[in-house]
Amino acid sequence: MIQKTLDVSELPPFSVSNDDPLWWGQMLMGVIEVMLFAIMIAMYFYIRLSVDMWPLPGDQLPHKLLPTLALVPLALSFPAAWVASEGAKQDNRGKMLAGLGLNLALAGAFLAMRIVEWHSFNFEWKADIFGSVTWTILGLHTADIIGDMGFTLVLFVIVLTGKYAQKQRLGVHVDSIVWYLVAGAWFPMYVVIYWGPTLVGAPR
Amino acid sequence: MTPIIEAPGETVDPRAGTNEEHRKKLERAWSRPGRIFGFFTATTHTAIGMRYIITAFAFFLAGGIEALLMRTQLAFSNNHFLSADRYNQIFTTHGTTMMFLFAVPMMEGMAVYLVPLMLGTRNVAFPRLNAFGYYMFLFGGLLLYAGVLTNTGPDVGWFAYPPLSGPQYSPGKRVDIWAQMITFTEISALCVATELIATILKMRAPRMSLNRLPLYCWSMLIQSFMVIFAMPAVMVASTIMLLLDRTVATHFVNPAAGGDPLLYQHVFWFFGHPEVYIIFIPALGFVSSIVEAHTRRGVFGYPAMVLALAGTAFIGFGLWVHHMFATGLPQIGESFFTAASMMIAITSGIQIFCWLATIWTGRVRMHTPMYFVLGFIFIFVMGGLTGVMLASVPLDWQVHDTFFVVAHFHYVLIGGAVFPLFGAFHYWYPKMTGRMMNETLGKIEFWILFIGFNMTFFPMHILGLKGMTRRIYTYPPEMGWDNANALATVGAYIIAIGGILFIANVLSSRKTGAPAGRNPWDAGTLEWAADSPPPPYNFEYLPVAAGRYTMWAPAEARAVVTGMRDDRREVLVTSIMDAEPQHRLVLPGSSFWPFLTALLVGGGFVGTVFGFNWYYPTAVAAGVGLIGWFWPKAPRDLRP
């Protein structure tokens, strides 16, 4: 019997790039997160438009200074993530460590500033709907940041101990994708939470 | 482009040794460890898919028993078979079970089983995520039924509208269990959607360009995208709005503190309406597959079918408001949503017309699957037409929340999803078990189900118009609803008989059915190139697609892939559009971590029913599980 064949033995058994299904998987997980945040933002505006006064009587707007400053480390973390992902593609351990480490430090700074900022809120989530929706958006996003920081930390440890191969490099690469999405999602939410009440409707 | 060459000698791939040796090595690489511990480490898609199917079917039976209990209670007026409290728990559990524990997981399970076979690959892209998703689904279902059996079953309807479901009007943990059960099943659905998209886009057989993708895979691709866009909404509704309100006193649904019960409805139906299409789009894929095999030609109008599927999915997100016409929204908005709701009839119509055209010009073979397809067309068209009625705002004001709606969505969901599903069971049963199902019994099943179905649900249209509202546990005799209700109850028991016959057929055919061979229906798609039942590695040599229907292509046009290693779990990654081979991919083997992680996360979620603080240990447990899951076992260098 003559059997026609297509020989793939020359093809590499891995690919640290966007061709790997894992990249697609992470991308889709990111889309799920972004969808979640999009619905939360839609909710925020729906609620905003259904009440006369925003924030509700007695609540004070969150201060803008600290969260605005916190954008700086967040913005700087993008190039850090990029360095790590380039390092992963080039199999450059130093670059990976530098990128991951820097990313962790910057994300940590951002997180610390956010937690400090929480102490300036005069409203609880159980105060009224303003408190509920603001705290929930912040809480969800913080959970995401912490989750991805955990992911990054584990990769950092793996690369540091040298127990890594192509799979782990691919992990570093897709970690950056997740970070872009999680950190990037914050910018519109920042505008909504801190500037939205001022820009839409009369400020108090 | 990798060229296709002719195999040099007797064996397909000299590097792999003889075919026998090759098979043995593959078998070793793809098998899970045996016995009990090994059972929880399975990651092959056929094993996980089969577990999904069996578990979802068990929940289907549970939901069916609940339906019989309800029908018995409603058989005549002023019946005292069930108490109001019990009835409310049962109808809520019935709806929740059928939507979240039967329909969606069943469709996911069928896809997990079939899609990699149809694509000509060996597993899904993320085998461990697949196993994790299954266990989450299982634990979610067990949580709900643990609640039901301890008199803690949810009693607020499968939509759980606040304020009724809020902290003030639903004491106890009934609603919390419901809300967290949703989280379990959502996570499961999202896992499957993610891996199916990655698998369909990146792991197709070489040369299976997108315009050669079987329609069933198209339907699963589109359905998976719908899952990804729709499911986050129900998480916001149930896990954030409802559960946080109930456990940590936020005010999302509290009208007194600025919250809005209608906001919950918007978010819920933004998920809830696409959910219907999430259930029913895979069924359209079943129908296309069955029609192709039984008319012995490809479905007419392949591009139109794909566009219609995509259109259905797209429009499906734009008509959630037609569930809320009675809440008194502005008229202009209502007109928009009426138009959008009617548009869905165009895309559905196109598909019906294409199938009719296929049957018209094909050579029809009347096997049981085809009976179910014809039953589907009959029932689904009627359900679709009553759907057009519901899209009209004034008509909706009259029939909304009545038995007319109950009739409508059972026509759409049972007709549109369960009938094709039964057809699919009969159609792919030989692939899954290696034996044919009994044809005579199959046809008897069909007629009993078809007659029982129409007897149960057709009278409900009239009941609805005659003023019978939904979700009432009893009604007074002077309403004149007794006869139609009695008829419906008899019909429900007839359906049950059909179901029992089906189970009998499945069980007896496993032993006595005629051996099926690889391609008993002479169908065209790639799953029929594998052994029946498929070995854990599916294909000894991965197939190369030769047109839309490789199995119908002449033998000289077909080819297989060589050069894959058979001592580890290798699959082939191909490009998105043209499916050109890009690289090989080593999939992880059997693993206990998905089960363990699901156990830890699931246990934590059960805790969150009782207190928010459980989220913290849950997060830590999830972290531990995931780290164990992904921790490199040894510095593995993936040599070619």
Added chain:
Amino acid sequence: MSGWRKGIPGGMLAAGVLSTACAGHQQSALDSAGTQADRIESLWWFFLAVLSAVFVIVIATLLVSLTRGHRGVNQEPLERTHVPSEETERNLGRTVGVATGVTIIILFVLLVASIGTGKELSEIGGKQNSLIVEVTGNQWWWNIRYLSEEPSEILTTANEIHIPVGRPVMIRGLSQDVIHSFWVPNLHGKRDLIPSRVTTEWIEADHPGRWRGQCAEFCGLQHAHMALWVVAETEPQFEAWRHAQLQPAAAPQDADTQRGQQVFLNSACVLCHTIRGTSAAGSVAPDLTHVGSRLTIAAGTLPNTKGNIAGWIADPQRIKPGNHMAVVPVKSEDLQPLADYLESLK
């Protein structure tokens, strides 16, 4: 009454089963008694006619395609290649295209009809001389108030709405607790009653009669027993009713009902119920000032008879388990006078 209803041959699809379910017209969307319901019913028969025709055509095509035997269409080539001839495919394409076009046209016609009816419905009402009735949903009964500029003309009752024939009535919907839905199918479609919102709906009866309505949004345990009656009367009858309802409760006329009143006023009844003209001024349960004049008790659950009243007081949780009427300690010898008294409150 609509012309369509007579024009359609019996609602082809429905005819068979209709005959088994023809009793009870007091709560039916197919027996319209008001301007609004009438419009909707006409629209319904129009939709039913058009869509039934579509259904018949589709199913007929399906059956014909099965019985064709598939002889004419290049049988052999299909068997071998699984591909029909190009000409066949072209013809099919044309047919499917036409069918899709026809579908779009039909849907467009239905859309226009639907929106037209919706627009008409929104324009009915708001006329002079209209009546405003505030309906507040409670678990599981309806509080009814007739609003008026004059505070002395505001009238409170429960579970029963009287309306004058031919006069538009605005139903102003509120809710005290969870979401309910006001639905009297013979008069109009349903409208949800949502806490913290006000919804409105216009009804207008075109002949005298009594129609039953029911809560249509699941509202908890006793959702099934949350009905109300709408009584449409001629203008003079309505005015007489309204006038009578505005009066304080009738004083007890004999020793028996006097005793009943004493029992009422000295028990927990007064914590929840009001009887105007007495010291009973509870505000969380139905106003009982003229309870004797109503058709039913317990939100349409029981006919209003003395026996039912006594049974309801003695054990409301047997009749409607979980409802919010307390199981009030009333001595058995007090029960009869109490029921007599309440029944006398015409």
Added chain:
Amino acid sequence: MRGWTAILCFLALTACQREQRNLRPSPARVVIFNDAAREDQIQPGGAQSMPQVNNPDEGNAYDVSEGQRLFDWYNCSGCHAHGGGGIGPPLIKTEWIYGGEPANLFDTIVKGRPNGMPAWGGRIPEYQVWQLVTFIRSMNHEEPKAATPARPDTIEQSPQTLQNKANGVTR
């Protein structure tokens, strides 16, 4: 089969007090047990022994929620506000004038107390008194958290928030 029976038995056992819903409370009767609780137990001389009276609704979520409704319906909030106190003493506290055990609360509601607390005995049925008692105890976190609703559908803010708002300051 035996396995299933065992599982069902186990589940039946776990059907806990919290989730029971007694929709047909026992026939309306009023028992004022005179010695159940005594005012003088907190008076000089120390507590006397008192008969053990158990709250039948202890830990039951449905009864807490019924109590919440009745608290509103019988206008308890007219004097006690939502537990914060007004004309009457606050109900969220640690020090009870007449004792804070279920039996004491039952006694207080049934008999009334000087300075304005009316006697509800004979007016509302016994089962509702227990529901009120259970709700009042839930306000003080003396009922299991899982049986206590997180919030009612009203504006109710934590004392801390109210204080912050009143001061108009940011911490």
